Amino acid sequence: MDITLQVNGVPHTLAVDPRISLLDLLRERLGLTGSKKGCDHGQCGACTVLIDGRRANACLALAVAADGCEITTVEGLARGEELHPLQAAFIEHDAFQCGYCTPGQLCSAVGMLGEPGPSAVTADLLLDPGLTPEEIRERMSGNLCRCGAYPNIVTAIGEVAS
Template sequence: MEITLQVNGVSRAVDVDPRMSLLDLLRERLGLIGAKKGCDHGQCGACTVLIDGRRANSCLALAVAVDGLEITTVEGLAEGDDLHPLQAAFIEHDAFQCGYCTPGQLCSAVGMLGEPGPSAVTGDITLDPDLTPEEIRERMSGNLCRCGAYVNIVSAIAEVAP
């Protein structure tokens, strides 16, 4: 079936099998290999992309379900040669080791910074808390780093957080 979606600001019309995941469409059909297939079960976050500005595990999203939507991958975060502020902060804080999870971490962090409200670590849910290291860790808990670069990832996000 044919679907049309905006990927990193470019309209793409693609013929897909109704069972194809968004991750497989991005990697195998569109050549956007930033999002990684880590677990293929939505547990590691390596495949995180933004769907209409909200973070999502692309391994769990069917390509046909995003017909007409805006998809942003790690390849679409920078504007030309200008890195996204989070990309620059990840470099400055050495927030990666092997780099496998980094695209998903970056997309998740971009989405997370746009999300309102507290997480489970904030006692009073009526507050819009500052993004403390604890709050950042909770909000990013869906993205695993097998190398254990969490301290630097949190520091990079905290630098960019409003």
């Protein structure tokens, strides 16, 4: 099948097997290896990208389902040499150790900041307390870090959110 995608602001028209995942298309066909293949089952979040501004596990998304969409990977967050504010905050707060989950964490955090709140972790859903550390943890719960850098990840996201 022929599909057209806008990836990190660059248009691509590609002939693809209808069974290929968006993650495999990004990594193998477009050479964008920032998004990682962690579990390949949608459980770890290492492959998180933004599809039309919403976060998604690229390992579960078929490339053909993204036809006509705008895809943003971790490679597309920075503007030239200027880091995205979350990237800068992750560096400043040492919000990674091995770094394998970091691309997914960053894309998920960017998408999360654009989502309305509150989530079910907030006791009173009519009163939005903003992005508290508990709210950030709940919203980022689909992104796992085997090194346990969660406290610094939450701090970095909280700084950018405020």
